[in-house]
Amino acid sequence: MSVTSLSNQSESKQAAFEIVAIAASAGGLNALSQVLGQLPANFPAAIVVVQHLDPRHPSLMADILNRRTPLAVQQAAIDDHLQPGNVYIAPPNQHLLVNPDSTLSLTQTELVHFVRPAADVLFDSVAASYKDRAIAIVLTGTGSDGGMGVKAIKAMGGTVMVEDQNTAAFSGMPLTAIRTGSVDFVLPLPEIAPALITLVTTRDP
Numbered sequence: 358m359s360v361t362s363l364s365n366q367s368e369s370k371q372a373a374f375e376i377v378a379i380a381a382s383a384g385g386l387n388a389l390s391q392v393l394g395q396l397p398a399n400f401p402a403a404i405v406v407v408q409h410l411d412p413r414h415p416s417l418m419a420d421i422l423n424r425r426t427p428l429a430v431q432q433a434a435i436d437d438h439l440q441p442g443n444v445y446i447a448p449p450n451q452h453l454l455v456n457p458d459s460t461l462s463l464t465q466t467e468l469v470h471f472v473r474p475a476a477d478v479l480f481d482s483v484a485a486s487y488k489d490r491a492i493a494i495v496l497t498g499t500g501s502d503g504g505m506g507v508k509a510i511k512a513m514g515g516t517v518m519v520e521d522q523n524t525a526a527f528s529g530m531p532l533t534a535i536r537t538g539s540v541d542f543v544l545p546l547p548e549i550a551p552a553l554i555t556l557v558t559t560r561d562p
Contacts, residue, residue, distance in 0.1 A: 374516070374557045375490040376439065376455065377402050378483045380476030380506070382409040382498025384526025386418065388546055389496065390425045393444060395550030398427035402492075402557045403439035405447075405455060405483070407474045409498065412450035419446045437461040447474035454482035470502040476530075480506025489514030492556065494549065496520045498530035504537050511539035516556065518542045518549060 381388055385408045393404070410416050422430040422444065431437075433445040439459045447453035451463040452474050462482075469475035476495070480503065483491045493510040495503045497520060507517045517540045522528040524546040534540055544552055 373490065373559070374402050374492050375441075376483060376487050377404045377492045377494065377553060377557070378455075378476075378479055378510075379404065379406045379494045379496060380408075380479070380498070380503045380530065381406070381496040382472075382500060382502065382527065382530055384497035385409070386421065387526070388520065389418075389422060391546055392494075392496070392550050392553075393422060393426035393428055393430070396426065396428055396553065399442060400428060400554070400557065401441045403441055403459075404428070404444040405433070405439070405453060405461075405479060406444060407447045407453060407476045407479045409472050409474070409502070410447075410449040412473070416446070416449050419444075422446070433461050433463065435461065435463050447479065450474075452478040454478060455486050456482070457486045459486075470500055472500070472502055476503035477506040481509045484509040484513040484515060487513075487515070491515035492518065492553065494518045494520075494553075495530050495534040496546075496549075497525040497527050499527045500529050501533040503530050504533040507534045508537050508539045511537075511541075516541050518544060518552065520549065521545045 419432045430444040454462040519534045
C-alpha cells in the first residue's frame with residue numbers, strides 16, 4: 358500500500374498512537390537507522406525496539422543509533438518510564454516488556470523462537486498495555502519471531518506494518534508476519550518512517 362493511500366486511511370480513521378514497537382534481526386541496524394533517522398525529534402510517541410543481539414557481548418546499538426537519528430536512544434532499563442520521542446532498545450539476553458503504567462520490565466525467562474530478547478514477548482506486552490494505541494513494525498530478519506506478536510497487536514485493535522520483502526536484507530521475519538493475515542501495511546523500507554509520521558501525528562478530534 359502506498360503512503361498516499363495510507364494518508365487517506367489515517368485521515369478517515371483519525372488515528373492516534375502512543376507507542377511504536379519495532380522488531381528486527383539480521384540486517385536490523387541498517388533498517389533501524391533508516392527508519393529512526395527519518396523521524397523528527399518531536400515525534401509524539403515512544404518507540405521500543407527488539408533487535409536480536411549476541412548475548413555474549415554488550416550492545417553498542419543505542420550509541421550507534423543516537424548518532425543516526427534526532428531521537429533520544431537508550432538501552433532499556435527496568436522501571437524506565439516511556440517518553441514520546443525516545444527510543445528504548447532491549448538489552449542483550451533480556452526480554453523487554455511494556456507495562457500498563459508505561460514503565461518497562463526486563464526478564465530472563467525462557468527463550469522464545471530460540472532468541473532473547475524476543476519480538477513476540479514485546480509485542481504481546483504492548484498489545485495488552487496499549488491496545489488500539491499501538492503500532493507494531495517487523496523489519497528485516499531471519500526466523501519467525503514476531504508472528505505471534507503481530508496477531509496479538511491486531512487482535513487488540515492495534516496497527517501492524519511490515520517491511521516489504523523486496524527491500525528487506527532478510528525476509529524470514531517479514532514473511533512470517535505477512536502470512537499471519539494480521540498485517541495492515543506492507544511497505545518498502547524508505548516508506549515506513551513517512552507512514553509512521555502520518556499515522557502518529559493524526560490526532561483524534
